Amino acid sequence: MRLGLARKVHALLERKFPERRVFLKSDTDTRFIRLSPESQLLTLLAVGVIVSWSIVATAVVLMDSIGSGNFREQAKRDQSIYRDRLNALSIERDNRASEALAAQDRFNAALAQISVMQSELLASETHLRELETGMEIVQTNLRNTLKNRDALQRTIVELRAQTAPEARDSLRLATAPQQVDMMATVLKDTAKERDQIRADAQDALEARDALELELRLTEQRNDQIFRQLEEAMAISVEPLNKMFKSAGLPPERILKQIRSGYDGQGGPLEPLSFSTRGQEPTADETRANALLRQMSELNRYRIAAERAPFSVPVKLNQVRQSSGFGYRRDPKTGGRRLHKGTDFAGSTGTDVFSTADGIVTHAGWQSGYGKLVTIQHDFGIETRYAHNSNIRVKVGQRVSRGDHISDMGNTGRSTGTHLHYEVRVGGKPVNPMIYIKAARNVF
Numbered sequence: 001m002r003l004g005l006a007r008k009v010h011a012l013l014e015r016k017f018p019e020r021r022v023f024l025k026s027d028t029d030t031r032f033i034r035l036s037p038e039s040q041l042l043t044l045l046a047v048g049v050i051v052s053w054s055i056v057a058t059a060v061v062l063m064d065s066i067g068s069g070n071f072r073e074q075a076k077r078d079q080s081i082y083r084d085r086l087n088a089l090s091i092e093r094d095n096r097a098s099e100a101l102a103a104q105d106r107f108n109a110a111l112a113q114i115s116v117m118q119s120e121l122l123a124s125e126t127h128l129r130e131l132e133t134g135m136e137i138v139q140t141n142l143r144n145t146l147k148n149r150d151a152l153q154r155t156i157v158e159l160r161a162q163t164a165p166e167a168r169d170s171l172r173l174a175t176a177p178q179q180v181d182m183m184a185t186v187l188k189d190t191a192k193e194r195d196q197i198r199a200d201a202q203d204a205l206e207a208r209d210a211l212e213l214e215l216r217l218t219e220q221r222n223d224q225i226f227r228q229l230e231e232a233m234a235i236s237v238e239p240l241n242k243m244f245k246s247a248g249l250p251p252e253r254i255l256k257q258i259r260s261g262y263d264g265q266g267g268p269l270e271p272l273s274f275s276t277r278g279q280e281p282t283a284d285e286t287r288a289n290a291l292l293r294q295m296s297e298l299n300r301y302r303i304a305a306e307r308a309p310f311s312v313p314v315k316l317n318q319v320r321q322s323s324g325f326g327y328r329r330d331p332k333t334g335g336r337r338l339h340k341g342t343d344f345a346g347s348t349g350t351d352v353f354s355t356a357d358g359i360v361t362h363a364g365w366q367s368g369y370g371k372l373v374t375i376q377h378d379f380g381i382e383t384r385y386a387h388n389s390n391i392r393v394k395v396g397q398r399v400s401r402g403d404h405i406s407d408m409g410n411t412g413r414s415t416g417t418h419l420h421y422e423v424r425v426g427g428k429p430v431n432p433m434i435y436i437k438a439a440r441n442v443f
Contacts, residue, residue: 131200342421
């Protein structure tokens with residue numbers, strides 16, 4: 001039965017693919033190759049499979065090329081938008097900082113003016129008290145003069161009673177001009193001194209009123225300056241606070257660590273003290289000290305931001321992000337594996353920069369990382385820059401954000417020229433894009 005089925009199949013194939021012979025002739029001999037229907041069918045199928053595979057592979061390559069081109073164009077557009085956003089935010093940050101500095105200068109000038117005016121007011125009050133004291137002295141002299149006059153009058157009356165009318169009249173006539181002249185002179189001098197004291201007192205009162213008016217105007221200007229400074233502080237501190245929270249760094253703990261490392265040294269942001277007599281601080285002093293505390297907090301935020309990796313290790317217009325943080329297919333083994341950082345692909349020799357202030361703890365070859373630079377930062381943060389072609393720093397060297405530390409390469413366990421960038425907190429890898437994205441609205 002099987003033989004019969006085979007014959008039927010052979011007969012059907014022979015109708016479609018009749019047996020053929022290919023003759024090979026030489027000078028001395030002639031040979032031929034017999035092509036059976038089965039051989040022709042297998043050859044046709046093989047050719048069809050090869051042609052189909054070629055078409056599919058060509059289509060896949062074309063689609064991948066088109067997709068890669070679209071991705072690169074989209075990446076370039078995103079990079080351009082990101083750069084424009086960074087530039088705008090940087091300009092806005094500089095403007096805010098300039099406004100804050102200008103407001104602080106105006107505030108310091110206003111405080112100096114208030115101090116001068118307070119000194120003038122105190123001097124005016126002292127002069128007024130001196131005038132009042134002088135007036136009291138003049139009044140005392142006047143009272144004494146009046147008493148002397150009354151005593152003199154009583155003496156005259158007694159003399160009149162004791163002296164005969166003729167002698168009394170002659171004595172009165174003899175001494176009357178001198179007494180009148182003396183009394184007139186004393187009264188005239190006393191009145192002149194009194195009038196002068198009244199005039200000086202009136203001038204002092206008018207000066208005091210003018211100083212009080214100017215002081216009120218100065219207080220209004222100071223209140224406006226205070227409001228501008230308070231608004232500037234609120235606008236400046238809130239984005240920094242949000243940036244640290246987005247990066248998973250508790251602002252309270254970070255500021256406490258910065259405070260313990262930098263406070264106690266004195267400086268321009270120390271609380272103000274206007275009096276040494278133990279009085280309670282005024283409302284302006286309290287408000288000024290609150291602003292100085294906010295400025296000090298802003299300064300601590302600035303220091304902390306410089307010591308955390310809120311930056312990109314390469315110039316975005318020179319590279320593209322080729323791989324992100326997380327589990328992916330290993331390009332070497334094909335298995336699933338955790339990718340502990342972010343890859344930026346570029347050309348060999350592309351500059352690599354430190355993303356924060358720190359100390360270099362490794363600068364050399366390390367197994368799969370190739371030529372590796374490791375930097376230790378504050379707050380238990382470490383950054384790694386792998387697969388470099390050239391290293392430009394040494395172990396123990398202190399670097400700042402933006403310092404050129406290495407050149408991009410293809411060393412170690414790598415399939416192409418790129419930078420492998422890692423951020424580790426407490427020894428555990430975290431997604432570097434958390435820090436980069438957290439800083440987009442600030443830097």
